[in-house]
Amino acid sequence: MPETEEKKTKPQSFLSGVLQEAVSGSVLVPLLAILTAMILGGVVIAMAGGNPFAAYLGLAEGAFGSAKAWSETAVWATPYIFAGLAVALAFKGGLFNIGAEGQLALGAVVSAWIGYALPDILGISLPPVIHVLLAVGIGMLTGAFWAAIPGWLKAYTGGHEVINTIMMNYIALNMTSFLLNGPMKDPSPTNVIARTPLIAESARMPVLFEGYRVHWGFVLALVIAFLTWWLLQKTTLGFEIRTVGANPDAAKYAGINVKRIIILTMALSGMLAGMAGTVEVTALNYRHELGFSVGYGFDAIAIALLGKTHPLGVVLASILFAAMRNGATRMQFLTQIPVDVISVIQALILLFVAADAIVRYIYRIRAPEEHLTLTRGWGG
Amino acid sequence: MDWRRFSFIALIIATLFGIVVSIGHEQTSPAIIITSMLATTIAVATPLTLGALSGVYCERAGVVNIGIEGMMLSGAFFGWLAAIYMNSVFNFSTMPSLLIGVLAAMLAGGAFGWLHALLSVTFKVDQIIGGTVINMLAIGITGFLNRQLFFEKGSIFGGQVPHAPGVLPRIQLPILADIPVVGRVFDQQPIAITAILLVFLTHYILFFTRWGLRTRAVGEHPRAADTVGINVRKVRYANVIIGGLMAGLGGAYFTLESVPSFEPLMTNGRGFIALAAMIFGNWTPIGSWAAALIFGAAQAMQINLQFFREMIPAQWAFLQQSYIVGLAPYILTMIILTGIIGKNVPPAADGLPYEK
Numbered sequence: 001m002p003e004t005e006e007k008k009t010k011p012q013s014f015l016s017g018v019l020q021e022a023v024s025g026s027v028l029v030p031l032l033a034i035l036t037a038m039i040l041g042g043v044v045i046a047m048a049g050g051n052p053f054a055a056y057l058g059l060a061e062g063a064f065g066s067a068k069a070w071s072e073t074a075v076w077a078t079p080y081i082f083a084g085l086a087v088a089l090a091f092k093g094g095l096f097n098i099g100a101e102g103q104l105a106l107g108a109v110v111s112a113w114i115g116y117a118l119p120d121i122l123g124i125s126l127p128p129v130i131h132v133l134l135a136v137g138i139g140m141l142t143g144a145f146w147a148a149i150p151g152w153l154k155a156y157t158g159g160h161e162v163i164n165t166i167m168m169n170y171i172a173l174n175m176t177s178f179l180l181n182g183p184m185k186d187p188s189p190t191n192v193i194a195r196t197p198l199i200a201e202s203a204r205m206p207v208l209f210e211g212y213r214v215h216w217g218f219v220l221a222l223v224i225a226f227l228t229w230w231l232l233q234k235t236t237l238g239f240e241i242r243t244v245g246a247n248p249d250a251a252k253y254a255g256i257n258v259k260r261i262i263i264l265t266m267a268l269s270g271m272l273a274g275m276a277g278t279v280e281v282t283a284l285n286y287r288h289e290l291g292f293s294v295g296y297g298f299d300a301i302a303i304a305l306l307g308k309t310h311p312l313g314v315v316l317a318s319i320l321f322a323a324m325r326n327g328a329t330r331m332q333f334l335t336q337i338p339v340d341v342i343s344v345i346q347a348l349i350l351l352f353v354a355a356d357a358i359v360r361y362i363y364r365i366r367a368p369e370e371h372l373t374l375t376r377g378w379g380g
Numbered sequence: 381m382d383w384r385r386f387s388f389i390a391l392i393i394a395t396l397f398g399i400v401v402s403i404g405h406e407q408t409s410p411a412i413i414i415t416s417m418l419a420t421t422i423a424v425a426t427p428l429t430l431g432a433l434s435g436v437y438c439e440r441a442g443v444v445n446i447g448i449e450g451m452m453l454s455g456a457f458f459g460w461l462a463a464i465y466m467n468s469v470f471n472f473s474t475m476p477s478l479l480i481g482v483l484a485a486m487l488a489g490g491a492f493g494w495l496h497a498l499l500s501v502t503f504k505v506d507q508i509i510g511g512t513v514i515n516m517l518a519i520g521i522t523g524f525l526n527r528q529l530f531f532e533k534g535s536i537f538g539g540q541v542p543h544a545p546g547v548l549p550r551i552q553l554p555i556l557a558d559i560p561v562v563g564r565v566f567d568q569q570p571i572a573i574t575a576i577l578l579v580f581l582t583h584y585i586l587f588f589t590r591w592g593l594r595t596r597a598v599g600e601h602p603r604a605a606d607t608v609g610i611n612v613r614k615v616r617y618a619n620v621i622i623g624g625l626m627a628g629l630g631g632a633y634f635t636l637e638s639v640p641s642f643e644p645l646m647t648n649g650r651g652f653i654a655l656a657a658m659i660f661g662n663w664t665p666i667g668s669w670a671a672a673l674i675f676g677a678a679q680a681m682q683i684n685l686q687f688f689r690e691m692i693p694a695q696w697a698f699l700q701q702s703y704i705v706g707l708a709p710y711i712l713t714m715i716i717l718t719g720i721i722g723k724n725v726p727p728a729a730d731g732l733p734y735e736k
Contacts, residue, residue: 048528096508162508163448163659166652167710178703178723226707298519301512338527343520351513357503 030306030313032359033352034320037305041345050337062330063323071212075284076322077315079104080129081221082276083300084318087230087271088309092207093265094245099165101275101297102172103143105288107274109176112281112288113184115199131202134342136278144267146172151266161266166210168295180290195289205283217279222315224275229311231268241265273297302350321346384564385660388721389670392712393421396677399699405619410549413678415564417680421563424677424683425669426637427452427647429575430630431654432661432668433582434489439663440586441619442599442729444507447514448627451489451496455631457522459485460544460642461529462541463635467545477545478636482571485632486625492518494625497617504733515651523644544640551691569628571637578626595619599727602734612734627651647709656713659724671716678708 042052063073083100090097097103115137126134132203150164180194187197207215232238242253244261252258276296281288303321307313324346328339352359362367397417401410431448438445463481466472472480492514499510546571556566586592597605597616606612630650635642653675661667682705685692689700698704717724 044524098512153714156718157718159714159719163656163717164714166649167656167713170649171707174703174706178701182701290714296518302516305509316434330630338524338531340520340524340527344517344524345520347513347516347520350516351499354509355503355505355514357501357505380404 021115026308029356029359029365030308030317030353030364033306033356033366034349036352036359036362037345038127038327040348041341043334044344045127045341048334048341049339055331055335055337058283058331058334059324059327061334062327064167064327065330068212069212071209073319073322073326074214074218076326077318078221078283079280079296080299080318080321081225081315082272082279083296084303084307084314085225085311086272086276087300088307089228089232089241089272090265090269090307090313091304092245093261093269094248095151095154095239095265095269096162096272097147097165097266097269098162098170098301099147099172099270099297100276100300101295102165102169103146103270103273104277104296105176106146106172106277107139107143108277108281108288109179109184109196110142111135111278112196114138115203116197116283116287119200119202122244125200126202128202128204129295132201132205132282135199135203135207136275139278139281140271140274143277144271147265147270147273148263151263154266155262159261160225165185176288177290180288186287193289194291196287198286199281203282204286205279207283213284213379216217217283220275220279223309224272225315228272232311239266273300276300299346302346302353306349306353338360385662385667385721386670389674393677394599396681397709400681400684400688402700403685403691403693403696405513407688407691411561413684415561416726417677417684418565419567420680420683422576423675423676424679425672426572426575427630427633428569428657428672428675429579429669430626430633430655431651432658432672433578433665434627434630435655435658436582436586436661436663436665436668437595437619437623437626438493438496438499439658439730440727441595441616442727442732442734443497443616443620444511444624444731445496445620446508446511446652446655447492447496447518448511448623448654449631449647449649450511450515451492451519451624451627452631452634452651452654453515453522453645453647454492454683455472455485455489455519455628456634456646457526457631457642458488459628459632460635460640461525463545463720464542468542474545478548479546480573481636482548482629482632485636486628489626489628489631490621492589493621494617496624497620500733501613501620504735507731507733519645522642526644530619540572547640548637569637571633572627576669579665580667591670595733596727599729602732604727606734606736612736616734653709653713656716659726660716660721662724663727674712675709678712681708682706 038056040054045052047056061069063069065317083104086100086103115131118131118134121266130286144167147165150159150161150168151287152163153159155166177194180196184196185191186193186195207213208219231240240251240256240261241264243254244258244265248258249322251261277288303314303317306317306320324342328342331337332339397414397461400417401413404413431452434448434451435445459481463477466477466480467474472490481634495512499505499513500507526616550567550569551573553566553568553573557563559566586595591698592603594610594615597610598612602612605615631647634646657667657671657675658707661669682702685699685705686702692699
């Protein structure tokens with residue numbers, strides 16, 4: 001099918017691609033998936049003895065009801081955007097990175113270490129900008145390295161990245177538990193929590209507005225989203241990644257070094273996931289604490305799929321997920337529905353986005369002409 | 381299963397046992413250490429064995445199942461919930477409550493199996509994504525219900541977890557359990573014993589019955605199977621649901637056999653390790669069980685080393701860190717997946733939806 005191949009690899013502009021897809025139902029279907037999940041979530045809330053309308057109103061109020069709420073939603077959205085982009089980029093290259101969670105945690109641990117220990121080791125106080133860049137940069141590279149391992153295993157041994165990235169999640173989790181309970185534990189006498197000491201002032205990213213927690217990391221996330229789109233659609237490397245993702249055999253015959261691209265795709269994906277962790281440390285918590293990141297990596301999968309692996313879609317899906325997480329506390333306060341209901345709704349969103357055939361069936365939308373290939377069986 | 385895999389498995393298990401024996405032999409006799417480790421190995425391998433069997437049923441029929449983890453988690457939760465309900469709301473005595481719990485666990489797993497079949501067979505969703513949906517849904521639902529039922533004020537159980545009915549009692553197999561020293565190995569709980577029986581039953585079903593032949597045909601070449609009149613859709617549905625029942629039973633191990641309590645995310649990746657065991661077992665029941673035993677042995681080493689903590693020599697000090705010893709199963713999984721111990725060959729149509 002030369003026609004569809006051409007369509008797939010043709011560069012799209014940042015916005016017109018989205019508008020074009022809106023017509024074919026690519027935007028409509030995710031929206032209806034969200035709607036359907038919210039309706040089912042409402043049933044769950046009603047069964048739990050709550051008023052769904054009051055709950056959703058509380059959710060919206062908590063997410064967007066005030067300047068502070070907006071700021072907090074942006075704070076939540078920041079790691080989601082990075083991690084969502086990580087998963088989306090891997091999908092573009094035909095790889096399923098379930099390991100964002102581990103890449104993120106290790107990125108956070110390393111950047112925290114750079115943040116609190118490096119000045120003492122070097123015996124000098126680092127200039128603020130340099131220190132932040134070091135903390136973020138080395139944290140990113142850690143994530144990239146951690147993801148490149150399953151990439152290498154995939155390219156050279158065929159070990160499937162799905163299981164390997166999951167295994168590396170557990171390895172990363174054990175390693176962080178070990179470090180945060182042992183060598184890197186905050187030594188202050190009152191501390192009983194598995195966490196690092198606070199990072200130096202010079203390693204902290206500033207907030208955007210005085211009095212609000214929203215920080216420059218959010219702006220960075222938006223810039224990185226644009227750069228990811230640019231990389232994928234406007235550069236040779238992006239073309240190669242997409243070609244390997246669409247058809248590795250064709251890519252090989254076209255002279256692309258498929259093994260190299262697989263490793264590079266995973267490394268780039270891990271780098272984005274690492275950024276999610278490092279930004280949380282340098283711009284928000286100023287330390288790494290065990291368990292703060294649990295779930296970002298998995299939410300990122302839903303976000304990437306909801307955003308149809310398009311960077312702009314990922315940003316919008318991240319803001320939606322962030323709003324739900326942020327608003328949930330207010331919802332629980334007003335209606336006594338536990339925040340955990342959000343996990344159910346988000347899983348339902350993923351269900352309806354993944355099984356778009358269900359949504360198309362319910363709302364009578366005709367099927368798309370081309371199908372988005374995300375992963376292959378154990379053989380590929 | 382070829383000799384290379386079996387000797388690798390034997391070698392790894394022997395090494396893991398050897399480490400513990402060499403550290404603990406001055407305090408406890410090697411025979412006792414080995415039998416106690418063997419008993420622990422078989423017990424902790426139970427959920428992995430059942431998870432791997434779940435994978436065998438699904439993937440032999442051509443459906444990739446990475447949702448085993450979620451099916452297990454839901455089995456663990458709903459089995460526990462049913463046992464508690466029976467025990468404290470309907471005042472059933474311990475044994476019937478636990479048995480109904482086991483049944484409920486299997487049904488919960490089976491329900492998710494049905495959902496997986498619906499997604500991957502009927503709606504032809506990418507099966508790895510479908511499995512991820514199962515996992516996320518299971519985490520969400522069990523986490524929500526756990527909080528809603530037990531930890532909220534005004535909830536059914538009044539904001540506190542009711543007393544759980546306990547765990548399934550040990551069954552001492554006649555004759556075998558009476559053998560001195562070694563008898564300890566045969567002193568197991570019912571799900572552990574059932575798991576081993578199911579391994580051999582599955583082997584028989586898969587390779588010596590019409591049902592098994594049809595299942596394998598559908599997994600290898602659905603079009604050919606369809607041509608000779610096998611209903612591909614039905615065979616896939618049935619096997620994925622059976623796989624769900626197996627994973628659900630594996631989940632029951634956590635809350636009805638191992639400890640009498642539930643914690644969110646308590647399956648802790650066992651479903652994925654089970655999947656790796658199935659791959660290393662080359663999609664065969666007996667091979668998967670052997671591979672599951674490796675992971676069981678790694679965990680048994682971790683548990684047994686705690687008893688001999690003080691006796692670990694200085695140069696092996698890292699063995700004192702359970703975080704470090706705990707890495708063994710995950711690293712082993714990754715080594716196995718490289719295929720250096722033997723190429724892993726999945727069923728030919730594994731992961732591919734069948735377009736009639």
